[in-house]
Amino acid sequence: MTEQKAPVPASGPVPSAAGPIPSKPPRSQWADVWDQFRHHKGAMFGAFVFIFIVAGVYLGPLVWRVDPQFLPQGRDFLNLRDTRPIWVALYDSGAKVNWAYPLGTDNLGRDTLARLMFGGRVSIAVGLVAMLLSLLLGTLVGVLAGFSRKLDGPLMRLTDLFLALPLLPLILVASLLFRESLSANFGPEGGIFILVVLLIGITSWMHTARIVRGDVLALKEREFVLAARSIGTSNSKIILRHMLPNILSPIMVSATLGIATAIITESALSFLGFGFPPDFPTWGRLLNDGVDRLVSYPERPILPGILISLTVLSVNYLGDGLRDALDPRIRGR
Secondary structure (H helix, E strand, C coil), X not given: CCCCCCCCCCCCCCCECXXXXXCCCCCCHHHHHHHHHHCCHHHHHHHHHHHHHHHHHHHHHHHCCCCCCCCCCCHHHHHHCCXXXXXXXXXXXXXXXXXXXXXXXXXXXXXXXXXXXXXXXXXXXXXXXXXXXXXXXXXXXXXXXXXXXXXXXXXXXXXXXXXXXXXXXXXXXXXXXXXXXXXXXXXXXXXXXXXXXXXXXXXXXXXXXXXXXXXXXXXXXXXXXXXXXXXXXXXXHHHHHHHHHHCHHHHHHHHHXXXXXXXXXXXXXXXXXXXXXXXXXXXXXXXXXXXXXXXXXXXXXXXXXXXXXXXXXXXXXXXXXXXXXXXXXXXXX
């Protein structure tokens, strides 16, 4: 009998007894999120503009060391007041330009560039803190209303009540009622900051609550939630481990929109004279100060207006990119 030869194995990796060896580690979820986010052109544009503005207003004063509250005296006051930006000299040779102040000065001789950077710090800080407050309230109300049938009715009626209130007149009245007491306890700037943040945060959580409630109502009947409940998982763990991670996408979108809404609301309050004190610059206050001299010095209201618009636009684009990246249903589309 002829001896049979063992078959020669095909070329390729030799399987081990424990199973096939993976060629590379699996991609993490956050890697997929970043890959989707960086391919969103609008989101990358918004991230670049927003980071540039934040870096400019917070790190710019480390380079441009000019006091935004400095008032020149005597002859310096006459020489420095109402100077124009340096680009005005390109088309108007008779314009009063001081090359030491690239964006010019106001009617009191204060540097416009320093005031824009200082005002941006205040406006962005108000937007971020008010957004966190409204996001916390909206998420809490939405989760409780969607998860608990007993709390759903009262909490949603409370949400409808807040939605029916005229928010801007309510904010103006509350600002007049509480600004003196808060200013006496926390100082003029600190008291107004707390007041503006509380007013904006308390009056802007309703849309987040409605969105979160709808997602929680849909999620609590899903198979993985029912399975977690069947093995005795507590309600708090179900909310923290199963509910919140799956509603992260609408929460992040609401957060970005909340920043934009808070900045616009603070600017509107300062523009109407109900925000920070007149000598405390914010973008809204600078916009208000420049309206009276719009014809003679159009750059004064235009510059803070452009910064407000760019910040709000970039934050909205960031929200669109985060929504597409965090939502697994549309990721990769």
